[in-house]
Amino acid sequence: xxxxDDLSFAYGAxxxxxxxxxxxxxxxxxxxPSGAGKSTLLSLIAGFETPLDGRVSVDxxxxxxxxxxxxxxxxLFQEHNLFSHLSVEQNIGLALHPGLKLTSAxxxxxxxxxxxxxxxxxxxxxxxxxxxxxxxxxxxxxTLARRKPVLLLDEPFSALDPPLRRSMLDLxxxxxxxxxxxxIMVSHLPDxxxxxxxxxxxxxxxxxxxxxxxxxxxxxTPPPEIxxxxxxxxK
Amino acid sequence: MTQRAARPVSVAGLLPGAAAVAWVxxxxxxxxxxxxxxxxxxxxxxxxxxxxxxxVAWFSLWQAALSMALSLALAVxxxxxxxxxxxxxxxxxxxxxxxxxxxxxxxxxxxxxxAIHGHSGWVNQLLGVAGVxxxxxxxxxxxxxxxHVFFNMPLATRVFLQAIESVPPENWRLASxxxxxxxxxxxxxxxxxIRRVLPGVAGAIFMxxxxxxxxxLTLGGGPWATTIEVAIYQALRLEFDIARAVTLAGVQLxxxxxxxxxxxxxxxxxxxxxxxxxxxxARPDTDHPxxxxxxxxxxxxxxxxxxxxxxxxxxxxxxGASVAVLQDQVLWRAAGRxxxxxxxxxALSLALxxGLLHGARMVRAEHGRVGxxxxxxxxxxxxxxxxxxxxxxxxxxxxxxxxDVLAVGLYxxxxxxxxxxxxxVLRIVAPAMxxxxxxxxxxxxxxxxxxxxRFRLVDWPLIRGAxxxxxxxxxxxxxxxxxVIALFGSQDTETLPLLLYRRMGxxxxxxxx
Numbered sequence: 001x002x003x004x005d006d007l008s009f010a011y012g013a014x015x016x017x018x019x020x021x022x023x024x025x026x027x028x029x030x031x032x033p034s035g036a037g038k039s040t041l042l043s044l045i046a047g048f049e050t051p052l053d054g055r056v057s058v059d060x061x062x063x064x065x066x067x068x069x070x071x072x073x074x075x076l077f078q079e080h081n082l083f084s085h086l087s088v089e090q091n092i093g094l095a096l097h098p099g100l101k102l103t104s105a106x107x108x109x110x111x112x113x114x115x116x117x118x119x120x121x122x123x124x125x126x127x128x129x130x131x132x133x134x135x136x137x138x139x140x141x142x143t144l145a146r147r148k149p150v151l152l153l154d155e156p157f158s159a160l161d162p163p164l165r166r167s168m169l170d171l172x173x174x175x176x177x178x179x180x181x182x183x184i185m186v187s188h189l190p191d192x193x194x195x196x197x198x199x200x201x202x203x204x205x206x207x208x209x210x211x212x213x214x215x216x217x218x219x220x221t222p223p224p225e226i227x228x229x230x231x232x233x234x235k
Numbered sequence: 236m237t238q239r240a241a242r243p244v245s246v247a248g249l250l251p252g253a254a255a256v257a258w259v260x261x262x263x264x265x266x267x268x269x270x271x272x273x274x275x276x277x278x279x280x281x282x283x284x285x286x287x288x289x290x291v292a293w294f295s296l297w298q299a300a301l302s303m304a305l306s307l308a309l310a311v312x313x314x315x316x317x318x319x320x321x322x323x324x325x326x327x328x329x330x331x332x333x334x335x336x337x338x339x340x341x342x343x344x345x346x347x348x349x350a351i352h353g354h355s356g357w358v359n360q361l362l363g364v365a366g367v368x369x370x371x372x373x374x375x376x377x378x379x380x381x382x383h384v385f386f387n388m389p390l391a392t393r394v395f396l397q398a399i400e401s402v403p404p405e406n407w408r409l410a411s412x413x414x415x416x417x418x419x420x421x422x423x424x425x426x427x428x429i430r431r432v433l434p435g436v437a438g439a440i441f442m443x444x445x446x447x448x449x450x451x452l453t454l455g456g457g458p459w460a461t462t463i464e465v466a467i468y469q470a471l472r473l474e475f476d477i478a479r480a481v482t483l484a485g486v487q488l489x490x491x492x493x494x495x496x497x498x499x500x501x502x503x504x505x506x507x508x509x510x511x512x513x514x515x516x517a518r519p520d521t522d523h524p525x526x527x528x529x530x531x532x533x534x535x536x537x538x539x540x541x542x543x544x545x546x547x548x549x550x551x552x553x554x555g556a557s558v559a560v561l562q563d564q565v566l567w568r569a570a571g572r573x574x575x576x577x578x579x580x581x582a583l584s585l586a587l588x589x590g591l592l593h594g595a596r597m598v599r600a601e602h603g604r605v606g607x608x609x610x611x612x613x614x615x616x617x618x619x620x621x622x623x624x625x626x627x628x629x630x631x632x633x634x635x636x637x638x639d640v641l642a643v644g645l646y647x648x649x650x651x652x653x654x655x656x657x658x659x660v661l662r663i664v665a666p667a668m669x670x671x672x673x674x675x676x677x678x679x680x681x682x683x684x685x686x687x688x689r690f691r692l693v694d695w696p697l698i699r700g701a702x703x704x705x706x707x708x709x710x711x712x713x714x715x716x717x718x719v720i721a722l723f724g725s726q727d728t729e730t731l732p733l734l735l736y737r738r739m740g741x742x743x744x745x746x747x748x
Contacts, residue, residue, distance in 0.1 A: 048677055050603070069683025080674045085696040099688045146682075 002150065002182065007044055007054035009037075009206075016040060016206030017054075027176060027183040029193035029214065032203035033229060038186045041203065042154050045184065046075050058150065069098075073150035074143050078158060081139035082127045088114070088138050089123040095145040113141035117171065133164045137171070144175065151176070153185040157192075169195050194218055202226045248601070248686055252594010252611060255587045259614050262654055263621050266629020267488065273632050274481045282482040287458070288466075292486055295462040298376060298451075299444035302383035306440055307433070309388050313537045314395035315425055316530035319521050329537065330396075333389035336541050338708060340715025341382075341449035342732040346739070347544030348382050348454075349373060350551055357547065374456030381540075382450040387440045389541055394436045398428040407516040417520040438498025445494065446487070446622035449717035453736065463487045464624040468722055471628055481632075484625045491620045565734065573714050573731040576649055581710030583653035585702060588660035591615045592668050593690070600676065615661045618654045626651050627719045644723030648730070651719045656709030663708070667701035668694070 002022040009016045016037045022028050030038045043049040045056055047068035056063050063071045074095075082091045089110055096106045114120050117137040127135055136156055143151055153172070157165045173196045176183055187193060193200045193214050201211045202225070209225055216222065282288055320326050336344070351357045352373045359369030373381075402424055410420055448464040455461050461469070463483050470480035520526050560566065591611055599608035630647055634640050640647070675693050679685070684693060695702075717732040724733045 046681070048680060067683065068680040075677070075681050077677065080678060083675060083678070083693060086692070094682050094684060094692070098682060098684045100692055 001059055002045070002184070003055075003057045004041075004045065005055050005057070007041075007056060008052045009040060009044060009049060010052060011037075011040060014206055018044070018203075018206075018208055020201060020208050020211070022182060022184060023199075025176075025180050025182055026199060027173070027185060027197045028211075029197035029200040030184065030186045030203055031188065031190060031193055031200055031229075032209075034188060036203045037206045038203050039154055042075070042152050042184065042186050046073060046152055047071055048075075072148055073152055074146045074148045075152040075154060076136070076139055076143060076156040078155045081142075081156070082135055084127045086126075087123065088119070088125050088127075088130075091127070091138060092142045092145050095142045109145055110141075113144045114138075116144060116175070117141045133160055133168065136160070136168060140168075140172065140175070144179075149180070150182045150184070153183060153187075155186050155188070158187070158189065165192070166195065172196065190217065202229070204229075248597050249594060251590040252597060255590030255594060256611060256614050258587060259591075259617060259654065259657065262650060263617055263626065265633060266626045267621075269629045269633040270481050270484050270625075273477060274485065275478050282479050283486075285479070288479070288482060288486070290459070291461050291463055291466045291483070292490070294460065295445055295464075296490075298379050298383075298460075298462070299441050299447075301376075302380055302387065302444040303437055303441045305380060306384050306387040306391050307437060309384065309536065309540065310391035310395055311429060312529065312533040313388070314392045314399060314429070315421060316533040316537075317392065317396050318399040318425065319518060319526055320530055320534070329534070329542070330393075332542055332545060333393060333537075335545065336385060336389045337393070338711045338715075339386075339545070340711075340732055341386075341717050342453070342715065342735045342739075343548055344385055344544060345382060345450060345453050346551070346735065347546075347548040348378070348385060349739075350547035351543050352378070352381060357543070374454060375460045378454030378456065379447070379451055379460065382454055383444045383447065384540055385544055386450075387443060388537075391436045391440060392537075394432050395429045398432045399425050402428050404516045407518050411516070411519040415519070417523045417526045420518070420520045434498065434501040438495070438501065441498070442491065442494060442619070446491065446624075448624055448721070449732070449736075452717075452721065453739065463490075464622055464718065467624050467628050468718075471631060472722060477632065480628055484628050487622055487625050488620075491622060495620045565729075569729050569731045569734040572645060572728065576645060576652065576716070576720075576730060577710040577714035580649045580652040580656060580713035580716075581706045583649065584656035584660050584709035584713075585664075585706045587653060587657055588615060588664050588705065589702070591657075591661065592665060596668070596672065612661065612665070615657050619658050623651050623655055623716075623718045624722065626654070627722045631722060640723060641725040641728065644720065644725065644728045645730075647723050648716060648719045649713070652713035652716050653709070655716075656712050659708050659712070660705040663705040664698060664701050667698040671697035 001024050002020075004018055004020040004022075007018045014037070018037070018041050020041075030041065032038055040049065044051050047063070047066065051064075058072050083094075086094075089107075090100060092110045092113055093100055093102045093106060096102065096109060102110075110123065111120065114122060117140050119134060119137055119141065122130070122134070122138075127138070130138065139156070151172075157168045160168065169192060172183070175181065176196075183196075185192065185197060190200075194217075197214050199211055200214045200217055202209045210223060212223055212226075217226070317326060317330070349356065353359075354369070354371055354373070356373075362369050372378075406424055410424065415423065445462070446464050447462055448468070451460070451462045451465045452468070455465065463486060467480050467483045467487065470476045470483060591614060595608040595611040598604045598611065627647065630651070631640055634643070634647075671694055675697070679689055679693060715732060716730070717736060720728070720730050720733050721736070724730065729737070
């Protein structure tokens with residue numbers, strides 16, 4: 001369980017204050033207009049930004065004083081997920097040893113992670129020789145190798161075309177089931193939420209407007225406060 | 236953005252940055268404090284009123300202003316010509332030679348200029364063939380200006396060309412559509428681009444010429460064509476007049492700080508322009524008969540001013556190479572010293588630059604101290620306003636009671652030259668570091684790659700190219716040093732530039748009556 005309690009932040013003139021509760025092993029989508037603060041909320045949870053006030057706790061433990069790499073979570077970014085000068089194997093290896101001193105056990109683990117994302121055998125490739133989808137899969141393999149219970153997705157697949165995006169989300173969902181992960185996913189596409197998120201939080205102007213069962217968003221009677229953002233009134 | 240320090244931060248990570256700051260501040264601060272302490276208060280006013288000191292200060296400003304004006308005035312047509320003739324055969328080569336002129340050791344360039352403009356140089360020989368009596372015009376103000384234009388016209392041209400080439404390409408499409416002629420294009424497109432970068436270049440050139448040492452020492456030709464830098468050297472090394480050296484150093488520092496402030500104010504507010512399209516459009520003014528002749532004249536001028544001296548050095552070198560020269564032990568020992576000075580000063584410069592950049596990143600990212608980080612990067616630019624001879628004079632006075640300054644001369648040369656290379660190192664490495672940061676900082680945070688691991692695995696592979704270039708330039712500048720080594724050098728510590736200076740048999744300086 002992740003509890004976000006009155007987490008406040010200021011970006012330029014914009015004030016933000018977030019409160020949110022994420023259930024164990026669920027996938028929660030964060031949607032809302034651009035500039036609403038979705039990615040900022042994710043950065044605050046991950047520890048890339050320091051909040052002015054408030055707290056984040058995971059299973060009752062306050063993670064506020066931990067560095068990002070010490071927190072029980074890892075992030076998949078929209079871009080720059082891989083070091084372009086390091087091979088696939090080295091990129092994944094960094095999850096196992098931050099100084100890249102890799103043992104044979106580490107190498108086995110890298111092979112397993114690559115197999116899990118259907119990229120077995122590409123260990124020696126460099127990111128430039130991979131497609132956009134393959135690069136994000138390598139990044140996903142690295143998050144597997146990190147063995148963190150919480151996965152934060154910051155629109156990692158939004159640059160991919162729709163069929164590829166759907167298959168990546170399926171892969172993420174399978175992995176979540178296998179590993180019992182909790183996922184928080186930022187997206188500007190309601191379809192993404194519909195595909196894998198049990199619940200969806202709507203973020204606007206620096207706060208959480210509401211958290212809903214995702215199916216409710218696609219029903220005939222969506223909550224009135226977000227109907228305007230998501231759907232044209234159906235005739 | 237307000238930030239709250241929430242996490243414990245590592246102190247060890249701040250060590251490289253702190254060490255670099257301490258080194259730079261120490262090596263600049265201690266000499267200045269020494270000079271201030273050595274100033275005999277009673278005689279300051281007296282030496283300030285000395286007509287010779289006043290003349291030297293005035294001449295420093297005057298020759299710098301003339302050098303700057305000439306360099307800029309020549310650079311504008313040359314840059315415009317290069318922008319129009321980018322694809323002409325030889326233009327790429329010419330630009331490479333311009334780069335060479337930027338880093339050419341002063342003594343080498345002076346040798347080339349003397350080979351062209353000296354008593355029996357190319358110009359006088361040509362005049363002789365035409366039956367005209369040759370003249371001695373090299374020593375004094377003309378020689379100083381020729382050399383300063385050789386070094387600084389290429390600098391201004393590079394910056395102007397870059398400014399012209401950053402003009403959004405759709406401007407050229409618009410110019411074709413509107414049927415603009417060459418003059419209109421220059422006035423409305425080229426010149427505004429040049430004017431934006433003009434104050435910055437003008438300031439840089441003025442400062443370089445104002446603190447010029449080697450050129451003025453060798454080509455000045457006498458006490459009445461002398462800059463403050465040269466006068467400091469003469470006061471310390473030839474007259475042992477410490478009061479005069481200290482006063483001159485004080486005047487020098489004051490002038491440098493004031494001039495920097497003025498140029499900084501003038502250069503402010505040069506906002507960038509946004510390219511809205513990525514497509515390239517050809518300039519419509521390349522085929523005009525007027526631009527053809529103007530460009531031909533400008534490029535010939537560039538050949539004469541910059542390429543001819545370089546060619547003269549090369550030819551003199553090939554002709555002069557003989558078994559006797561190549562067996563000259565003195566030459567090889569000097570070459571060995573120059574190589575060591577260059578490599579050590581370059582490496583130290585790079586280490587200082589990396590230390591400052593790393594430290595700035597640490598205090599910015601981990602401590603949220605954005606202002607302090609900016610200050611750390613500014614520390615690296617301090618050497619721009621503290622001329623080497625002034626620092627060397629301070630070190631000379633500081634160390635004289637404790638050590639034989641001539642015996643440790645090479646170490647001081649390395650230390651001061653490492654400092655002088657620092658702004659160039661920062662200029663080259665900082666953008667690469669910033670790019671590496673943008674792409675990898677969050678990933679490193681997420682994965683916990685920090686400290687030495689981060690430098691080894693992430694930063695270094697990404698900045699290696701820039702660091703290599705920075706090292707090369709810092710080392711080249713140090714190899715060509717003919718300022719600090721002139722003050723500290725002796726027979727036992729002679730470097731190549733010093734040897735060259737001695738063997739060129741310059742006009743010996745005689746004290747004024």
